[in-house]
Amino acid sequence: MPKIDAVDFFYLSMPDVLDIGDGSQDATLVRIEAGGHVGWGECEAAPLPTIAALVCPMSHSACKPVRDSVLGQPIDSADDIRRIGELVHANSLDLLQADHALSGIDMALWDLLGKRLGEPVYRLLGYKTAHPKLPYASMLFGDTPQETLEKGRQARANGYRAAKFGWGPIGKGSVQEDVDHFMAAREGLGEEGILLVDIGTVWVDNVEAAAARLPGLEAARATWLEEPFVSGALDAYKQLSKLTKTVKLAGGEGSHNVYMAQHMIDYAGVGYIQIDAGRIGGITPSKAVADYAAARGVTYVNHTFTSHLALSASLQPYAGLADDLISEYPVEPKQLALDITTNHIIPDANGQIHAPAAPGLGMTVNTTGLGPYLQDVVIQINGRVYYRTPALV
Amino acid sequence: MPKIDAVDFFYLSMPDVLDIGDGSQDATLVRIEAGGHVGWGECEAAPLPTIAALVCPMSHSACKPVRDSVLGQPIDSADDIRRIGELVHANSLDLLQADHALSGIDMALWDLLGKRLGEPVYRLLGYKTAHPKLPYASMLFGDTPQETLEKGRQARANGYRAAKFGWGPIGKGSVQEDVDHFMAAREGLGEEGILLVDIGTVWVDNVEAAAARLPGLEAARATWLEEPFVSGALDAYKQLSKLTKTVKLAGGEGSHNVYMAQHMIDYAGVGYIQIDAGRIGGITPSKAVADYAAARGVTYVNHTFTSHLALSASLQPYAGLADDLISEYPVEPKQLALDITTNHIIPDANGQIHAPAAPGLGMTVNTTGLGPYLQDVVIQINGRVYYRTPALV
Numbered sequence: 001m002p003k004i005d006a007v008d009f010f011y012l013s014m015p016d017v018l019d020i021g022d023g024s025q026d027a028t029l030v031r032i033e034a035g036g037h038v039g040w041g042e043c044e045a046a047p048l049p050t051i052a053a054l055v056c057p058m059s060h061s062a063c064k065p066v067r068d069s070v071l072g073q074p075i076d077s078a079d080d081i082r083r084i085g086e087l088v089h090a091n092s093l094d095l096l097q098a099d100h101a102l103s104g105i106d107m108a109l110w111d112l113l114g115k116r117l118g119e120p121v122y123r124l125l126g127y128k129t130a131h132p133k134l135p136y137a138s139m140l141f142g143d144t145p146q147e148t149l150e151k152g153r154q155a156r157a158n159g160y161r162a163a164k165f166g167w168g169p170i171g172k173g174s175v176q177e178d179v180d181h182f183m184a185a186r187e188g189l190g191e192e193g194i195l196l197v198d199i200g201t202v203w204v205d206n207v208e209a210a211a212a213r214l215p216g217l218e219a220a221r222a223t224w225l226e227e228p229f230v231s232g233a234l235d236a237y238k239q240l241s242k243l244t245k246t247v248k249l250a251g252g253e254g255s256h257n258v259y260m261a262q263h264m265i266d267y268a269g270v271g272y273i274q275i276d277a278g279r280i281g282g283i284t285p286s287k288a289v290a291d292y293a294a295a296r297g298v299t300y301v302n303h304t305f306t307s308h309l310a311l312s313a314s315l316q317p318y319a320g321l322a323d324d325l326i327s328e329y330p331v332e333p334k335q336l337a338l339d340i341t342t343n344h345i346i347p348d349a350n351g352q353i354h355a356p357a358a359p360g361l362g363m364t365v366n367t368t369g370l371g372p373y374l375q376d377v378v379i380q381i382n383g384r385v386y387y388r389t390p391a392l393v
Numbered sequence: 394m395p396k397i398d399a400v401d402f403f404y405l406s407m408p409d410v411l412d413i414g415d416g417s418q419d420a421t422l423v424r425i426e427a428g429g430h431v432g433w434g435e436c437e438a439a440p441l442p443t444i445a446a447l448v449c450p451m452s453h454s455a456c457k458p459v460r461d462s463v464l465g466q467p468i469d470s471a472d473d474i475r476r477i478g479e480l481v482h483a484n485s486l487d488l489l490q491a492d493h494a495l496s497g498i499d500m501a502l503w504d505l506l507g508k509r510l511g512e513p514v515y516r517l518l519g520y521k522t523a524h525p526k527l528p529y530a531s532m533l534f535g536d537t538p539q540e541t542l543e544k545g546r547q548a549r550a551n552g553y554r555a556a557k558f559g560w561g562p563i564g565k566g567s568v569q570e571d572v573d574h575f576m577a578a579r580e581g582l583g584e585e586g587i588l589l590v591d592i593g594t595v596w597v598d599n600v601e602a603a604a605a606r607l608p609g610l611e612a613a614r615a616t617w618l619e620e621p622f623v624s625g626a627l628d629a630y631k632q633l634s635k636l637t638k639t640v641k642l643a644g645g646e647g648s649h650n651v652y653m654a655q656h657m658i659d660y661a662g663v664g665y666i667q668i669d670a671g672r673i674g675g676i677t678p679s680k681a682v683a684d685y686a687a688a689r690g691v692t693y694v695n696h697t698f699t700s701h702l703a704l705s706a707s708l709q710p711y712a713g714l715a716d717d718l719i720s721e722y723p724v725e726p727k728q729l730a731l732d733i734t735t736n737h738i739i740p741d742a743n744g745q746i747h748a749p750a751a752p753g754l755g756m757t758v759n760t761t762g763l764g765p766y767l768q769d770v771v772i773q774i775n776g777r778v779y780y781r782t783p784a785l786v
Contacts, residue, residue: 048449056441232652259625
């Protein structure tokens with residue numbers, strides 16, 4: 001039975017990282033090798049603390065470096081991946097960053113297993129087929145309503161039937177300014193377009209501030225209102241959910257374990273549960289959330305703002321759920337995110353995307369092209385090197 | 394108005410860190426300087442990832458290094474400390490380890506402010522006086538029931554009226570083996586002693602495994618059953634809470650923000666909410682939890698397994714709550730934890746402890762004595778030094 005020979009993390013970055021809500025400016029790429037096979041994953045996480053979580057010295061029996069629970073483990077089946085995830089949770093219980101580190105590892109393990117068995121990951125998860133998804137263009141709001149209008153028009157001109165506008169100026173000015181943006185987005189997208197709005201937790205847990213925007217959101221016929229509050233503010237979500245008429249609440253991207261996503265479903269009144277496989281601990285817990293949501297009439301949606309490696313991983317957990325149609329699709333990623341893979345997941349003639357049918361995650365990591373982005377990191381303690389950026393090629 | 398001039402983290406460690414459930418084997422010490430005053434705090438966290446969270450490069454607008462939200466900020470009042478905490482939450486929303494890094498910073502800010510204003514921290518929190526607390530000896534279970542019995546006897550001989558046994562073999566063998574340990578602990582402690590039992594999340598979310606031990610726990614007259622499950626397993630806690638007769642559930646130490654602690658109170662049916670000020674984000678959120686718990690009839694208890702600096706910080710948030718009597722007190726810490734301060738919080742003739750009446754946290758950090766524990770850490774990216782262990786003396 002093959003054992004895990006190597007677990008390598010790579011810190012990739014654009015030359016300049018700007019102070020904007022764009023998570024595609026750097027990346028934590030993960031490579032795992034076992035028995036001659038290679039798997040790739042990506043943590044949606046701050047690279048340096050995530051690397052530190054991989055390699056740090058042990059603090060005590062429940063605060064061990066993540067690598068200790070992965071290296072040397074047998075990897076022969078889906079059960080092995082689940083077992084490794086449980087090991088990380090037990091051995092790194094008190095290492096907060098461990099869940100983010102595990103996320104890329106779990107993806108890489110599924111990719112590796114799929115390649116070894118010649119199956120796409122969604123099949124290993126128990127789905128017979130991957131249903132097409134309707135990608136929404138995921139964009140930042142413009143600085144002005146006019147800019148938002150033009151962004152909406154551009155998304156429609158590019159063939160998108162759905163678009164999400166997020167962050168930017170929303171929630172930071174007056175109610176009327178926000179409503180102007182919502183209406184501009186609707187106008188740009190056209191009457192038929194699916195309009196999604198993302199507040200980026202700006203209101204923290206202020207129900208009143210959120211409630212003041214509900215009439216404007218419903219006038220603009222937004223399908224969902226995403227992250228009005230931080231992930232933990234379950235009671236604020238619940239209160240707001242009772243004040244809505246047509247718009248549904250969406251949230252959950254901050255979940256870094258299955259429980260947090262379940263709490264959003266059980267206690268927060270969301271209609272859409274949004275999971276970032278790069279944060280929640282990978283594909284394994286994402287699939288558990290998809291099952292949990294499906295049993296409770298809540299729609300699963302991926303959260304993806306980075307590479308097409310991350311996009312493929314994020315589509316697998318709900319690939320087989322035909323009714324959960326909407327999918328986040330990054331339309332304005334930085335060049336780094338596009339350059340991580342040589343192939344890409346492109347909308348078809350119907351404007352729909354598909355989880356790749358090729359083995360594993362079906363993506364080819366562009367090892368030779370990533371050199372310019374690779375950050376040369378060295379971590380030493382008492383003169384001993386705990387981490388040095390490994391060779392990528 | 395003084396501004397924060399320096400935020401320094403120090404990685405301290407015993408020469409050998411053992412694979413046991415003892416969190417006092419290393420430490421993340423925090424020093425903050427502002428306007429000629431110095432404050433100290435301690436993160437209950439893996440040191441290397443926590444240092445990385447302090448200094449890492451920005452990933453995007455909501456994933457910034459923690460230091461960026463602290464350095465240069467004015468610090469003149471309790472409101473400034475709250476404002477800095479909110480800044481960290483907003484600017485480091487997607488940096489998972491940030492809450493642990495913030496914990497020591499928040500403590501150090503309260504210590505600094507208290508020293509500047511000549512007041513103990515509990516006064517700045519609004520308490521007129523610090524009520525005495527009954528420390529329980531916090532110990533690991535013995536490897537055998539006989540060892541557990543002897544540990545209980547020793548705790549009683551040392552003057553403790555309450556003792557908590559945790560981790561070790563419990564939950565890993567048969568129900569009868571566990572019950573033998575519970576009864577041995579009760580015998581060792583004597584009929585009058587307050588017996589507390591800590592399972593250390595071994596059952597993850599398995600209600601059946603926990604329920605099988607309830608009759609034994611109640612026969613041994615345990616006051617609380619602590620952490621039968623991981624922090625997020627709210628529903629498992631709730632189910633178990635309905636099966637208890639006399640023993641109450643305790644949990645919450647894993648909370649890394651106020652919301653998680655509130656969820657334990659709102660949805661998990663705990664009778665005791667246990668907060669580690671070194672994990673939840675410091676004294677500020679701990680005090681918010683104490684207020685929330687008091688309003689709902691749930692008893693607040695500190696979680697402390699390390700130094701007396703951390704112990705003082707953990708007593709402040711509920712110092713003024715006379716009825717919340719029990720306090721965790723580390724009785725078997727490693728020498729490092731004892732050496733962090735030159736003064737210590739010692740039980741009085743009644744076997745009770747008091748939050749120090751001296752300004753700030755009232756503890757003197759033993760800067761000159763910590764040299765042998767200080768780890769020499771260097772973190773470089775592309776040849777630029779992002780962190781090098783600062784001078785401690």
